[in-house]
Amino acid sequence: MPKPDGIPTRGTKKYTGCWTCRKRGIRCDEKRPCCQNCVVHGVICEGYKLKLCWNDDSESSSMRRLKKNRCLVLYEWKENQLLDQLQIDYFLDRIDTASVFLNPRSLEIENEFGYGPFTVFKASCEVEMSKEHVSQNYESIIGDSETFSLGTRSRIQERLEQNSFEGVFPDLEIEVSLLEFWDRHYSKSLTPVDETEVNPYNLLLKEAFDKPHPADIQRGIFHTVCAICSSFLSTSADLAFIAPEYQNTNFDEYRMFHKIRALNFVSDKYSWKEVGTIEELSFLVGSIYFLLATDSFNSSDEWQIHLRGAVSALKAISDMDGGILISGQGEPEGLSSALQFFCQMTKVAYLESTLYQFSDDVCNKNLTVEDLEFMKYPEDSITESLVYRNSGITPGMMRCLTNIVRFLQVTDSLEAQTSAVKNIEEELVECKPPAFNAGIGSLNPLIVHHQSMIFYTAINLLFLREVKKREPHDLQALVDSGIDHIEMYEEISKNITGLGLFWPCFIVCCEATSKESQARVRQWLEIIEPYGVDTMRRGSRVINTVWHRREDGDQVSWLSVIREIDSSLWLA
Template identity: 20%
Template structure:
């Protein structure tokens, strides 16, 4: 007679199991433990590694468990720690590493180490233009290896509230164990692992945990969805590259308020997977792919460039669908529009066509001027601010952009810019403050006024109103630097972040060079003064930029450096400008290399005119925008 099979269930607490007595499974503690006045150890799962050869494991443990819960309760790794563990799998130099990460079991211990590579990959490769990540290679797993491996969040802040796209802040942030990336393509994350697959780990005694100090981060939002679980290896690689390398260089001073590490990925990975979210997601991948292609060069980066073109095409397709949809999320659509502009005209370096794209995005924003969604959520404010900054900077490049064609645009965006500038954080993603950006805006309006009232011979006419407007710009420039530093660091202090001396120094350097560059732009580009009148200011900007680059690995805003470099005429200033531009050109954004070409052409034209006129080069005014036009280029200085 065949014995009926039975399914064993475990509902008793761990204390009663060890004592081999009945348990009523009451929570938070069972009746037996309360009656005996002993600690009830609860009903959690204790997972243990199984010996793949003998099949033995520690008693009173669980051998199999749904894979997506394998690493629940384990510490969150930073991207740098994940990179270190990956390098251990790939390079023999790291096999004997004795750091704390290798003291216990990790998901990476199941991967066989690759052979044939001798050079470690590190984050500094981004500085030298070498490969950031190894090329995709097949991983062959034997029978004792995991086939359903997943791991938890690469980086997160458990104390940070999740800010939804509607602007409501909730404490129900995504749990780390729900933020999972499938490493192997085409597997189900909830498939149980076989008993012979050398399984999961027991809670280590010395867990590597990050600080749990709760700090309010009002400008940070975490992804509302795990990583894109449907993504293949290449997409995951590009997204990892964006988060770990590219995002931190998108603003001059990187910190936890960097929206490219928080807001944009969060919007792209929404659970709903709307068309606008998919557009943003693929636009971010296009940025990452173009960046990698530029670092590798034309020959070695052809695969990444093809991938960038493909993702950019997908982003544009999804963006068109979202724009005609009856209901759309303002924040995500604008984020996608802005990211596509950066991908095509900053990282790809397309030197024409950005005016059409910016005006298209501007028309989209104009539809929401009455609703003012940027007042309703921090995410909407940050995305709108970034777009407004791009409009402001782009208007300094294209002279015709300030003529009659933009007279209406000025009035339409006037209220938006003034509203955005009331916030103390305005301009921080560009490395400036509201004082500095307001000065650029006033200079832009001044130039539009001058162009509209210029004489028939093109001579500059300074009437009382124009002089008053110049005086207003100078007053904004002369706001004490300490006040500007305080305004820039205000949001960090409000979040309880201690401002270290190095951060204060970097902020002061960048704000000073940005503020001085505005004055160079005002006097040389708008008021048409000769470079000799701003020679000291040019040298100051380039010295500050050089110091900032040396301290902060080259993530300086390009607009002030470019403006100062075009007016450099002394050997010292040109040497500093060349050093800065060379560093910026090696960072993976193609438009930086176009800037170098324009600057050198300006210098060449100035020297040629000085020789013809037999005067000092500092007395020769050369409009860099006309030089750019002569080169059939129109660079977006972002």
């Protein structure tokens, strides 16, 4: 790799021998993976990888010189290669994210160099997080939270009967079990963090069921909850969290029954949306989003209709109050916060899907990115926003994704394209997620940080591939960084049942080109397979198709592959 002008080369010393020969002060033959000097003398060859070291004032000057240009391996770069800014940022980011839970008390391996960023740790490159430390933090999350609950089985039965709720059978036994399942398990799985107060689904239910609202609203929302729970149970490979007496139930029958009843409720409210109250329309939007989540478990094109319906209902709310409620500024606080979440996630769903939907699909027909301008994402108190606390998406990232879609969708003249590209590049720099504060005693902020970094990586890859037309092999440092965050997120959240957004992970996985990075992706896909989410299985098929075609030298875009083999896929 040629050196840029202005960087001197005279006096540069290359440290290419193995660490053992360097310490012994002998010439190394540099055989790989172990040098023959070490093999002949029966000593352990410490290899050639880079180590990140901090100088110790008590060390001799010769030892400090030995360490000067050798760092902890991040990847096997030769010392005489220069890194571009993207690669430097990637390596520094790996150090930062790896160090979050490491401290001297949690590590068992001595006399090894380890991760930073600004404290010297004794650790190996393969060290795992302290299980005790993770457990303590996890308990601090769930210990004192006030959990919203539909109540005991008898209380759920009473609620249903009071609302003249109709089930598949009159005894409502399975419906009660479905709602109990929601309380105990499924409501937690819809968000990646374990904080009841930031669960928008339960905020909506709390408003609907704990306050005196009309029975038709409560019945309709009960149907949506039964529909989403039975959809999950009809596709999940693991039913261990269901009582044995219900494991042979035909949940698909309940899914279809309650989905039809939920659609009847939504259709009725939607047809009267122009004269409905803001509160009624808020419940309509929430119910539609529940149905959108239901569609992710079964192959269905209905999500496009639901998405259009949600946009239309949100526009009606915005027209009524000038956009106050959907921007999170209205009262009551709980319903307003939940509505803002459903609004912004509806916008994200449109932006993601419109990239690969054909122009005559229901989702895109007569609907462009300009029609979503009324969905404002407030800039103030972003860390308190349910959108950020459940997905890691900041207003800046939303602007970037919006502008990328706008560029691909409506920008025509060369001058406009040049200006748009420059603006997006500036926004991508400005909207980079802040560094994680390791002093926070909870796993949730760390989970959100990794979610945020994954989403940020995805929009960078989308911009570089689809707007800048960069080749995949030029972006592997960025891809590996994204996979790092996916793996870190999976590791720290394994005691929490929630799932984050699949779309940004999908983007990162599609762009992996090396055998090593693809192996890491396959391992992660195997971890999420038991969740039984149909959109994830279909997304995995697209990922493998992209890889297969690139093996033959075709640098195909995932957009063209998904349009060809699964254009109705909703990447939730």
